[in-house]
Amino acid sequence: MTTSELAEPRTPRRREVIPEATVARLPLYLRALHTLADEGTQTVSSEALAEASGVNSAKLRKDLSQLGSYGTRGVGYDVTHLISQISRELGLSRRCSVVLVGVGNLGRALAGYGGFASRGLAIDALLDADRAMTGEQIAGMTVRHIDDLAQVVVPGSIGVIATPASAAQEVCDLLVGAGVTSILNFAPTVLNVPADVDLRKVDLSIELQILSFHEHRKSLA
Amino acid sequence: MTTSELAEPRTPRRREVIPEATVARLPLYLRALHTLADEGTQTVSSEALAEASGVNSAKLRKDLSQLGSYGTRGVGYDVTHLISQISRELGLSRRCSVVLVGVGNLGRALAGYGGFASRGLAIDALLDADRAMTGEQIAGMTVRHIDDLAQVVVPGSIGVIATPASAAQEVCDLLVGAGVTSILNFAPTVLNVPADVDLRKVDLSIELQILSFHEHRKSLA
DNA sequence: AACTGTGAAACCTTTCACAGCT
DNA sequence: AGCTGTGAAAGGTTTCACAGTT
Numbered sequence: 115m116t117t118s119e120l121a122e123p124r125t126p127r128r129r130e131v132i133p134e135a136t137v138a139r140l141p142l143y144l145r146a147l148h149t150l151a152d153e154g155t156q157t158v159s160s161e162a163l164a165e166a167s168g169v170n171s172a173k174l175r176k177d178l179s180q181l182g183s184y185g186t187r188g189v190g191y192d193v194t195h196l197i198s199q200i201s202r203e204l205g206l207s208r209r210c211s212v213v214l215v216g217v218g219n220l221g222r223a224l225a226g227y228g229g230f231a232s233r234g235l236a237i238d239a240l241l242d243a244d245r246a247m248t249g250e251q252i253a254g255m256t257v258r259h260i261d262d263l264a265q266v267v268v269p270g271s272i273g274v275i276a277t278p279a280s281a282a283q284e285v286c287d288l289l290v291g292a293g294v295t296s297i298l299n300f301a302p303t304v305l306n307v308p309a310d311v312d313l314r315k316v317d318l319s320i321e322l323q324i325l326s327f328h329e330h331r332k333s334l335a
Numbered sequence: 336m337t338t339s340e341l342a343e344p345r346t347p348r349r350r351e352v353i354p355e356a357t358v359a360r361l362p363l364y365l366r367a368l369h370t371l372a373d374e375g376t377q378t379v380s381s382e383a384l385a386e387a388s389g390v391n392s393a394k395l396r397k398d399l400s401q402l403g404s405y406g407t408r409g410v411g412y413d414v415t416h417l418i419s420q421i422s423r424e425l426g427l428s429r430r431c432s433v434v435l436v437g438v439g440n441l442g443r444a445l446a447g448y449g450g451f452a453s454r455g456l457a458i459d460a461l462l463d464a465d466r467a468m469t470g471e472q473i474a475g476m477t478v479r480h481i482d483d484l485a486q487v488v489v490p491g492s493i494g495v496i497a498t499p500a501s502a503a504q505e506v507c508d509l510l511v512g513a514g515v516t517s518i519l520n521f522a523p524t525v526l527n528v529p530a531d532v533d534l535r536k537v538d539l540s541i542e543l544q545i546l547s548f549h550e551h552r553k554s555l556a
Numbered sequence: 557a558a559c560t561g562t563g564a565a566a567c568c569t570t571t572c573a574c575a576g577c578t
Numbered sequence: 579a580g581c582t583g584t585g586a587a588a589g590g591t592t593t594c595a596c597a598g599t600t
Contacts, residue, residue: 133593142542145523159559170524171592178562180508187599204544205551212543217446226440229523229540235547247428270554272546295553296546302366304389312549313543319450321535322433323362323425325493325517326456328533329570332516333491356569380581392572400583408578408582 132203136177140200141233142167143174147197148232159190206234210270213294215241215285216252216277217257220300220318224276225253237274239266243281260288267292279303345540353424354556355396361389362454364395368418369453374499380411426457431488435513436497436506438468438478441521445497446474460487464502481509488513500524532553 125294136318146166150158160178164171170309178184185191185197200205212230214221214237225237236285240257242248250257258266268272275282282301289297290311298317299305307313367387371379372491383465387394399405405420406412422428433451435458446452446458459472461474464481471478479487488494494510495501496518503522510518511532518525520536528534 133590137545138541140548141538141541144544146525147537161559166401167526170593171594173591175560176562176592183561185560186524186557189560189600193342200514203548205554206544207546210547210550218450219447223440223444224539227539229422229538230543233540233544235543254359270550272543274543275536296550298542298546304367304387312546312553314546316539316542317362317450318445318448318537319454319456320359320362320483320497321519321537322451322456322493323365323427323454324358325359325533325535326426327361327424328495329425329431329491329517332533333426354568382581391571393573394569396582397570397584404583407578408576409580411581433595 132180136180137204139167139169139173141178142169144197144200144204144233145178145229146201147193150299151193151197155193157190158193158196160185163191192331201234203317208238209234211239211271212237212274213239213241213263213266213289214274214276215260216275217242217247217252217262218276218278218282221276222252224274224300225255228295235272238271241266243277245283261284263288263292269293270295272296272298275299275301275305277301338486350353353401357360358425360388360390360394360398361425363390364398365425365454366450368414368421371552372414372418375413375500378411379512381406381413384412395440422455430455430457432460432492433495434457434484434487434494435494435497436481436484436510437496437502438463438464438471439497439499442497443496444472445521446476456493458468459492462487464498464506474530481506484509484513488515490514491516493517493519496520500520513550 133307142322146163150166155281160171160175163172180205181199184196212235214224223318225240231234240255241263242262243260244258245259247257248259273294275285277285279301282299282303283305286297286305286307290307295310296312297307299313302317305313345486347353362507364384366555367384371387381392381396387478402420402424405417438461446461451457461476461478462484463478466480468478469480492515494515494550495505498506500522503520503524507518507526511528515530518528518531518535521540526534
């Protein structure tokens with residue numbers, strides 16, 4: 115309360131902390147905004163952007179208000195400006211290094227996935243433990259052996275694990291050892307990491323099982 | 336209030352409705368339980384199962400209590416029994432039909448993904464719009480043309496979309512037209528479906544963007 | 557008139573802490 | 579003694595509804 119009175123903040127003040135639920139939706143908004151921008155749309159209302167993102171408009175407004183006041187009452191949001199604000203918030207402005215381990219079908223799918231590149235999250239290196247893969251060209255990159263890990267990791271790199279479950283913990287340990295502090299795990303297994311490492315997971319079969327649950331429920335009614 | 340007084344329920348009464356957050360974790364517990372069963376473990380405490388599932392034990396106990404009282408105080412949960420209860424709840428007991436559209440890298444990864452088969456959710460049919468793919472053998476299945484959709488869909492089938500974003504809505508409409516009421520979408524686009532169709536989505540790049548956000552935050556501190 | 561930004565209410569989820577069973 | 583099952587408290591998220599701005 116003592117320091118903030120002299121320097122009146124000029125930039126719209128961002129919240130100290132953005133709710134996780136909001137963070138998880140920012141990529142959705144960003145995708146919809148990119149589509150709108152490609153169509154030449156310059157301004158969009160919360161209603162229209164919400165529709166394009168698959169959420170409801172009150173939620174969208176609340177989410178965006180967490181970042182600051184980037185809209186104009188009576189008008190809407192400027193598409194380009196909002197893209198750059200959300201990108202900055204997500205840390206996508208300064209291109210960030212992504213290292214992918216495991217070039218089976220899933221790894222290949224990820225390597226070729228346009229969604230990454232267009233968001234400043236292009237994969238920089240492909241690694242595999244299988245020497246038979248080494249040297250192969252995938253999506254314009256040469257597969258390197260996992261032993262080269264230390265050479266491709268830079269501070270702030272994100273590691274992506276797309277190996278079989280049986281190899282995932284070992285790969286995870288190697289990544290952590292090389293200094294990676296953010297890991298995305300696609301292998302269907304629980305990984306143990308030190309407390310300072312940020313670990314997220316995607317299990318391809320979980321959503322299918324959730325659908326199965328609902329389908330099952332329908333058949334009971 | 337009038338009908339329930341005569342017939343005292345014998346089976347542990349399940350809740351009318353299981354919270355979504357709980358449903359989303361049941362697959363995690365199931366995976367951990369299968370691992371334990373494979374290791375020959377017969378009984379497990381909430382503490383141990385929670386650890387193996389990557390959640391905390393209070394949450395796990397609350398979740399399991401939503402299904403009924405399947406544990407024994409002072410002892411823990413019977414692994415085999417709990418597997419069958421959760422499987423039944425998720426509708427995995429009676430094998431359910433899954434139709435996958437799009438056999439690019441992601442589709443191939445999904446087709447070969449062991450996690451489905453071991454949970455009673457094996458994929459039954461592979462379809463693609465590209466006639467060049469038709470007839471190809473993938474994971475023991477023959478790829479069929481999308482025009483054959485009506486012949487492979489049965490009531491209660493789940494549809495999985497693993498096509499490029501540009502084709503997703505069209506494929507979605509075809510699935511709905513063929514009678515599919517549960518759809519899992521891997522394409523990075525918002526799909527429109529009738530209200531009675533259950534739609535879920537997995538966006539491979541969203542988790543990566545969330546990690547980027549946290550990594551970015553770290554670098555600010 | 558149109559649309560954002562936001563307190564307040566409603567709802568859902570997690571965590572706590574302990575009663576109750578084996 | 580050990581561990582589950584669960585009310586109650588705490589925390590987080592969504593929705594409502596409208597004041598405020600262009």
